Amino acid sequence: MESILNVLEAVLGIVNEMSPYLLLGFLLAGIMHAFIPDGWFMKYLSGNTMRSVINAAIFGVPLPLCSCGVIPTAMSFRREGASKGAVVSFLIATPQTGVDSIFATYSLMGLPFAVVRPVAALFTAVIGGTFVNWGEKEGAETLPTDASRAYSEQPHLSFADRCVEALKFGFVEMMEDIGKWLVVGLVVAGLITVLVPDSFFAIFKDNTLLSMLLVLCISIPMYICATGSIPIAVALMMKGLTPGAALVMLMAGPACNLASILVVNKVLGKKTLLLYLTAIVGGSILFGFGIDYLLPREWFTEHLSSTHACCHDVVGWFDWLCTGVLVLLLLNVVRMKLQHKSACSCGHEHSGHCHCHHEECSCGETAAPIVAETRTYVVKGMTCNHCRANTEKVIRTVEGVASVSVDLSSGIATVTGSNINDAAIREAVESIGFTLEF
Numbered sequence: 001m002e003s004i005l006n007v008l009e010a011v012l013g014i015v016n017e018m019s020p021y022l023l024l025g026f027l028l029a030g031i032m033h034a035f036i037p038d039g040w041f042m043k044y045l046s047g048n049t050m051r052s053v054i055n056a057a058i059f060g061v062p063l064p065l066c067s068c069g070v071i072p073t074a075m076s077f078r079r080e081g082a083s084k085g086a087v088v089s090f091l092i093a094t095p096q097t098g099v100d101s102i103f104a105t106y107s108l109m110g111l112p113f114a115v116v117r118p119v120a121a122l123f124t125a126v127i128g129g130t131f132v133n134w135g136e137k138e139g140a141e142t143l144p145t146d147a148s149r150a151y152s153e154q155p156h157l158s159f160a161d162r163c164v165e166a167l168k169f170g171f172v173e174m175m176e177d178i179g180k181w182l183v184v185g186l187v188v189a190g191l192i193t194v195l196v197p198d199s200f201f202a203i204f205k206d207n208t209l210l211s212m213l214l215v216l217c218i219s220i221p222m223y224i225c226a227t228g229s230i231p232i233a234v235a236l237m238m239k240g241l242t243p244g245a246a247l248v249m250l251m252a253g254p255a256c257n258l259a260s261i262l263v264v265n266k267v268l269g270k271k272t273l274l275l276y277l278t279a280i281v282g283g284s285i286l287f288g289f290g291i292d293y294l295l296p297r298e299w300f301t302e303h304l305s306s307t308h309a310c311c312h313d314v315v316g317w318f319d320w321l322c323t324g325v326l327v328l329l330l331l332n333v334v335r336m337k338l339q340h341k342s343a344c345s346c347g348h349e350h351s352g353h354c355h356c357h358h359e360e361c362s363c364g365e366t367a368a369p370i371v372a373e374t375r376t377y378v379v380k381g382m383t384c385n386h387c388r389a390n391t392e393k394v395i396r397t398v399e400g401v402a403s404v405s406v407d408l409s410s411g412i413a414t415v416t417g418s419n420i421n422d423a424a425i426r427e428a429v430e431s432i433g434f435t436l437e438f
Contacts, residue, residue, distance in 0.1 A: 003194060011190040012323075014108065014231050019322035021107040022182075022227070023171075025100025029064030030170025032099070034162040045082040045090070052086040053129035060093035060125060061118045062102075064174060065386055070094045071263050072382075072390035075432035079394065084268055088276050089129030091264065092283075095254040096121035100174070101226035105250070108234050110303025112295070113243075117250055120287040124251070128279025132272050175329045176336065177384035178225045183330065185228030192235035208292045211245030212285055219253035220281075226254040234304065243300035244288030251284035259381075263433035337409070375420055377413045379406065381434040394428045401425075 044055040056077075065073060070091060078087045097118045106114035157165065215236070224232070232253075233246040256277065265273045291300060379391055388408045395404045395415060402417040413436075415425065422438060429436040 006194045007187075007190040010194055011186045014186055014189060014234070015326065016319045016323050018104050018107050018230070019326045020319060021103035022100060023322055023325060025064070025098070025103040025227075026170040026174050027166070028099040028103075028170075029174055030166035030168070032062070032064065033169040034157075034166035045077055045086045048083040048085065048133050050130060050133070052083050053089045053133060054126055056082070056086040056089040056129060057093040057122050057125035060090045061097045061122055062099050063094050064098040064100050065094045070386075071260055072387050072394075072432040072434065075263070075267055076390050076394060078267065079397075079431055083133055084272055085129035085131075085133030087129075087268065088132045088264075088272060088279075089125040091260065091276065092128050092255055092279055093121045093125035095260075096226055096251050098226055101230065104227050104230050108230050108303075109246075110300070112299040113247070113250075113303075116247065116287065116291065120247065120251060120283060121255075123287075124279050124283025127283065128276060131275045131279065135271060135275065171329055172332070172336075173385045176333050177386065178227060179330050179333045181225040181228040185224060185231050189231030189235040192232070192239065208242050208244050208289060211241045212248045212288055215241070215245050215248045216252055216281065216284075219249050220256050224253045224257075226250075229253045237301070237304055242288075242292050243297065244290075244292035246300075247291055248284040248288045251287070252280055256280050259383075267431065267433055373418055373420060374414060374416045375422075377415065377425060377429075378437040379411045379413050379429055379434050380437065382406075382408055382411060384408075387434070390432055391429060391434060394432050395425060398424045398428050 044059070045052050060070075074087045074091045074094075077090065078084070082090075102114055102118060105117055219229075229250050233249045236249065237243060237246045261273065261277070264276050268276075382388055382391060385408060388406045391406045391413065392404050395401060395406075395413060398421065400417045400419045400421065401415055404413060404415045406413045413429075426436045
């Protein structure tokens with residue numbers, strides 16, 4: 001019982017330290033989402049050039065995309081004409097950082113880590129993307145004009161509507177996407193802090209190479225978001241791992257996981273996958289050694305001691321207020337998931353998935369008259385709202401599709417239109433790394 005209380009105390013101390021910066025980061029993420037149109041990014045990512053690779057890295061560093069959400073977004077860019085190098089650059093840079101995780105890094109790990117982290121992400125992304133473009137003999141593919149309409153068309157929203165959209169994205173959708181992984185990261189950090197004895201990592205203490213190899217073995221196959229990796233990195237440093245090894249966790253953990261490896265291999269090929277992994281692993285090790293051997297150690301450990309001490313100090317009312325808001329946002333996500341059950345087009349809730357192919361629903365109620373042909377599909381592999389949004393976009397590009405709605409929790413895509421081509425729908429969905437079942 002005492003151990004459980006100690007873990008909860010450690011987690012609460014970390015949350016109190018992070019919550020003000022997390023809320024600020026989520027707000028900025030929502031503003032970016034609401035006020036920067038999708039087509040603005042693609043304007044600068046086309047072409048098999050160094051310019052497209054650098055632009056992709058620069059755009060990717062502040063974007064608030066999680067490790068899974070970046071995959072369909074990057075594959076959508078590829079469909080619209082971005083070079084393989086630009087896609088790889090975006091895949092490397094984006095999940096490592098984001099405005100939310102940069103602020104959270106500053107809160108727990110200090111300014112040096114908050115600066116080095118995006119710089120390292122930018123550098124490794126540019127190097128990886130450049131190597132991929134050098135290996136490509138053919139230029140980037142382009143989409144037909146009608147296929148890109150779903151990406152180029154932006155709804156006209158008033159300033160007030162965009163503000164509402166910013167708040168909804170930052171504090172609802174982003175929380176829904178990364179909330180679970182943030183909690184996992186906090187709990188893991190608490191468990192490491194309390195239950196793992198300092199002697200457990202004695203063999204790795206102040207040994208940069210062994211520390212990095214250990215972290216790489218843990219982080220590469222594991223899924224962890226950029227924000228969720230921060231408390232884990234802090235906990236490992238407090239047990240004796242070097243700051244360089246902590247940076248490897250911050251870089252390799254979010255940028256590389258089993259899902260991204262499988263998708264890159266499927267869509268971009270084995271050669272691109274090899275260069276992608278080499279850039280992530282090589283870049284993280286390079287910057288890790290740079291931190292441990294070229295920069296003063298106290299830059300990266302001084303804030304760590306204050307973070308450890310803050311868990312036992314009196315916490316201010318503002319920190320508690322931010323923690324309370326953060327907890328309420330997480331509880332709202334739980335409430336949404338509990339309330340969300342698969343509903344058919346008639347609006348009645350069901351305990352299972354409802355497939356309404358006809359005018360009469362399985363519940364026996366008559367649905368609204370179907371004007372056009374409506375089909376339902378099951379999309380496998382979606383894990384966040386970015387996955388859902390990109391699936392809707394890519395299906396909308398298929399000829400004959402008038403409207404599409406994708407439910408994230410059940411994976412059911414409801415497509416309405418005329419002369420719908422099942423094969424074309426499958427090809428579109430698979431082009432961004434997901435699978436489709438009829």
